[in-house]
Each structure stands twice: as C-alpha cells, then as structure tokens.
Amino acid sequence: MCLALPARVVALRGADSALIDLGGVRKEVSIALVPEVQVGDYVIVHVGYAIGTLDVEEAEATLALFAALPAGITS
Amino acid sequence: MKYIDEFRDRALARRIADNIACEVDSSRSYAFMEFCGGHTHAIARYGVTDLLPDNVRMIHGPGCPVCVLPIGRIDMALHLALDRQVILCTYGDVMRVPASQGMSLIRAKARGADIRMVYSPSDALQIARANPGREVVFLAIGFETTTPPTALAILQAARVGLKNFSLLCCHVLTPAAIAHLLEAPQASQYGTVSIDGFVGPAHVSIVIGSRPYEGFANHHRKPVVIAGFEPLDVMQSILMLVRQVNTGRAEVENEFTRAVCRDGNRRAQDLTAQVLEVRDAFEWRGLGEVPKSALKVRSAYAGFDAERRFDLGYEAVADHKQCECGAILRGVKKPTDCKLFGSVCTPDNPMGSCMVSSEGSCAAHYSYGRFRDIAVVAA
Numbered sequence: 088m089c090l091a092l093p094a095r096v097v098a099l100r101g102a103d104s105a106l107i108d109l110g111g112v113r114k115e116v117s118i119a120l121v122p123e124v125q126v127g128d129y130v131i132v133h134v135g136y137a138i139g140t141l142d143v144e145e146a147e148a149t150l151a152l153f154a155a156l157p158a159g160i161t162s
Numbered sequence: 163m164k165y166i167d168e169f170r171d172r173a174l175a176r177r178i179a180d181n182i183a184c185e186v187d188s189s190r191s192y193a194f195m196e197f198c199g200g201h202t203h204a205i206a207r208y209g210v211t212d213l214l215p216d217n218v219r220m221i222h223g224p225g226c227p228v229c230v231l232p233i234g235r236i237d238m239a240l241h242l243a244l245d246r247q248v249i250l251c252t253y254g255d256v257m258r259v260p261a262s263q264g265m266s267l268i269r270a271k272a273r274g275a276d277i278r279m280v281y282s283p284s285d286a287l288q289i290a291r292a293n294p295g296r297e298v299v300f301l302a303i304g305f306e307t308t309t310p311p312t313a314l315a316i317l318q319a320a321r322v323g324l325k326n327f328s329l330l331c332c333h334v335l336t337p338a339a340i341a342h343l344l345e346a347p348q349a350s351q352y353g354t355v356s357i358d359g360f361v362g363p364a365h366v367s368i369v370i371g372s373r374p375y376e377g378f379a380n381h382h383r384k385p386v387v388i389a390g391f392e393p394l395d396v397m398q399s400i401l402m403l404v405r406q407v408n409t410g411r412a413e414v415e416n417e418f419t420r421a422v423c424r425d426g427n428r429r430a431q432d433l434t435a436q437v438l439e440v441r442d443a444f445e446w447r448g449l450g451e452v453p454k455s456a457l458k459v460r461s462a463y464a465g466f467d468a469e470r471r472f473d474l475g476y477e478a479v480a481d482h483k484q485c486e487c488g489a490i491l492r493g494v495k496k497p498t499d500c501k502l503f504g505s506v507c508t509p510d511n512p513m514g515s516c517m518v519s520s521e522g523s524c525a526a527h528y529s530y531g532r533f534r535d536i537a538v539v540a541a
Contacts, residue, residue, distance in 0.1 A: 088227045088255055088521060089200050089307040089365040089391075093165040093421075110163040117284065120310055120430045129165060131368060131421055134253075135282030136311040138430060139368035139421050146165055146420040153174045153394050155181070 091133035093141045096126050169392030178397040179213040185404050191217040194403050195493055196361040199226030199521025200391040206526035208393035221355060221493035224339055227303045228255045228519035230446040233479040235332050236261035239301045243275040246472060251286035252301035254279045255519050258512055262479050283315035290327035299468045303332045307365040310430035313437040316466050328468040331458055336366050337374045338455035344382045355493045359385035359403040364418055371426025375414045383412040390418040437463055445478055447515055448491030485514035490523050497524040498535060504528060
C-alpha cells in the first residue's frame with residue numbers, strides 16, 4: 088500500500104505538476120508536496136504524488152555502506 | 163531502474179548476510195518486528211529469511227492498511243454503494259477485503275454497485291467532476307504515506323467548489339500503533355511476543371520524519387532502524403539492529419537517509435493537518451480499539467466528510483471465528499499456524515484481511531514462502 092518508487096523529473100508542467108520518467112515510462116504527477124523540485128531531481132512517487140525527494144549523495148553513501156567488509160576482515 | 167536495482171544486488175546481499183552472520187551472538191536469539199507490510203513483502207519476495215542466521219527471527223507487524231481495516235468500515239462503504247447509490251472510489255487493494263455476510267466491494271460491484279478502482283485521489287476527483295449529478299465518495303485508506311494526497315484532494319475540491327465529493331476517511335497513524343504494541347500487549351487476548359527492536363517504516367517516515375520514533379527508543383528501550391523497502395535496505399537495517407542489541411543501545415537510526423530526515427516533509431504534514439484531525443479512537447483489525455490512532459475530517463471541511471454527509475455510524479463486526487489474522491497482526495502467530503491458511507483462505511478467495519493485500523503476512527507467505535515449508539524429498 089505504501090508502495091512508492093524513485094523517478095526522475097523530466098519537465099515541470101506548471102501548477103504543481105511535473106513529468107517524471109521511471110525506467111522509460113513517463114507520467115505526469117503532482118509536486119504540490121515537494122514544490123522545490125527541479126528538472127533532473129529524483130522524487131519518490133506514491134499514488135500520483137511526489138511525497139519526497141531522493142538525495143543522490145546519500146544513496147551512494149548507503150550503497151558504499153552495504154559493501155563494507157565483515158568486522159575484522161580486511162581485503 | 164536507477165536507485166532501485168542497485169538496492170537489490172545479489173553480491174551485496176551476500177556481503178551484508180556475511181556481516182550479520184559474523185556479528186550475531188550465538189548465545190542469544192534476536193526477534194525484530196518489521197512494522198510495515200512493504201518490508202514483509204520484500205522479506206518474503208527476496209528470500210531475506212534464508213540469508214539470516216537461525217537465531218534472528220523476523221516478526222511481521224500490523225503495518226498493512228488493508229489488513230488492519232476492520233469489517234465494520236468496509237460495511238460502511240458497502241452501505242453507501244449498495245443502499246445510497248453513490249459512486250464509490252477506492253484503491254485496488256481494498257476491493258477484496260472480506261466484509262459482513264460474505265460480501266466484499268468486488269462482489270458488490272458484480273451485483274451492480276458503482277464501485278471504481280482508482281490509482282490516485284485525483285482520479286476520484288475527476289470522476290466527481292465528470293458526474294455532477296451523482297454523489298462520489300472516496301474510501302481513503304492508508305498510513306501517513308497516503309494521507310497527504312487525500313488531504314490535497316479535499317483542498318482542491320474545496321477550491322473548485324465541488325459539491326458532490328466526499329471522503330470516507332480510514333487513514334491510520336503509525337506511531338500510535340507501535341505505541342499500542344509496546345504499551346498494551348498484556349491487555350491483548352492474543353498473548354504477547356517479545357520484540358528486541360523494530361525495522362522502522364520507509365515511506366511513512368519520508369512524511370513524518372524519524373523524530374516520532376524517538377520516544378519508543380527512549381521510553382521503551384527498543385532500537386528502531388528506519389529502512390527503505392528494497393531487500394538490501396532491510397538486511398542492512400537488521401545488521402544495524404543486531405549491533406544496537408549487542409552493544410545495549412536503544413536508538414533511532416536511519417538506514418534510509420536517501421529519503422528520510424528527522425523532521426520529514428513539513429509541507430505534507432501541514433497540509434494534512436489543515437484538513438484532517440486525530441480521532442479519539444479507531445478500531446484496528448487485530449489490535450482492537452486504539453486511542454488516537456486514526457484521522458477524521460475537520461469540521462471546517464464537514465461537507466466533504468462522508469460520515470457526516472450520509473449520517474453514517476460505525477458498528478464493530480467480529481472476524482471469521484477460525485481466522486488468526488488478529489494474532490498474526492500482533493506477531494503472536496505465523497500464517498501457517500492458521501487452519502484456514504492455504505486451504506479455504508487463499509489470495510483468490512481471502513477469508514481474512516492478511517491474505518488480501520500482497521503486503522499481508524499470509525499473502526506474502528502464500529505467494530513466496532509456502533514451498534519452503536515443504537521438505538524436499540529425492541524421488
């Protein structure tokens with residue numbers, strides 16, 4: 088039910104609306120909850136509304152964290 | 163897809179699994195509750211359980227809005243659709259939730275009721291605009307993730323002066339449910355389960371932030387790690403919980419930093435608060451009446467409140483006698499402990515709500531996990 092996916096903003100369409108791209112699928116969604124977003128930003132889309140933004144640097148930092156080696160083991 | 167596929171990487175999953183295996187204390191066991199159905203679904207779908215040591219157990223929580231919606235609320239919607247002839251709009255997940263007397267919204271639709279599945283509250287608004295001669299009611303369910311779009315729909319309806327649109331508001335609140343699980347377990351007829359920590363909500367936390375969980379960590383001494391809904395997110399959060407338990411910490415940590423901050427989406431919170439306010443109490447399937455755990459329409463927007471507009475009252479209705487959803491939603495029982503599981507109760511013909519949504523414990527186990535229970539025998 089809380090399913091939401093990160094999608095890239097392709098164009099702003101005025102009046103709280105933006106065109107997003109999700110793996111090649113394009114759709115117009117509301118950005119009334121995140122009015123500050125710009126073209127190129129990633130937003131989290133749920134039931135046709137962007138509910139938040141995705142911080143690209145934090146995403147990379149988290150991926151780096153996953154790759155950490157087990158404690159006491161060095162490569 | 164960018165920022166999705168990377169978080170499902172097999173080699174990285176193995177790496178995190180190795181880290182968990184290295185760090186668990188073999189002299190003890192760990193029981194963590196993932197509150198959200200989204201996590202339950204990810205754990206079942208990606209086989210996360212198979213990557214965890216035997217002494218780490220995941221308990222599925224009540225964070226599936228379809229699963230916790232009581233029969234009485236669906237009955238209210240059925241009454242509107244069948245007896246009051248409204249156009250009832252709702253999310254697809256709700257259509258097959260069992261209601262009284264073997265009914266469900268999808269069965270009512272088959273009997274001719276005008277019930278429409280929508281993807282978004284804005285679709286329901288569009289239906290109201292296109293049918294000015296009909297009453298259109300949006301049966302709104304969901305946790306804090308789904309609530310701000312509902313609030314925006316009401317604000318928009320008010321702005322354009324829509325007269326035939328109203329809301330049957332069944333939005334529920336996550337922190338109240340977690341508090342209930344921690345504070346009133348002994349009051350439950352279902353018994354209790356010991357929980358060492360919580361995998362905290364992903365998308366709910368985008369809206370409300372990480373701050374609301376700080377009380378659970380401080381007062382109840384339970385670690386909370388907010389995690390994204392992808393399998394690597396869940397695994398990393400389990401590792402973080404193991405570390406907290408091993409070092410005696412009980413803090414709110416955030417694995418989902420790419421989308422969640424401490425304060426959440428303030429704008430979404432403010433817009434929601436303009437339209438909706440907290441109810442004194444709300445019945446949850448499995449948890450019973452939980453104080454201050456749901457939202458209703460503010461009196462300033464009374465014209466958009468279906469409960470006022472159609473003078474609806476709520477009547478509690480008991481679940482199917484043999485259905486174990488109540489105990490399963492509290493983490494006290496597993497889907498396979500239920501006599502109905504996989505026999506009369508299947509995703510095609512659900513008897514209980516945990517079998518309805520793909521995020522429900524029973525449906526997730528039926529779809530992805532049930533063959534794990536069968537021993538492999540050489541032919």
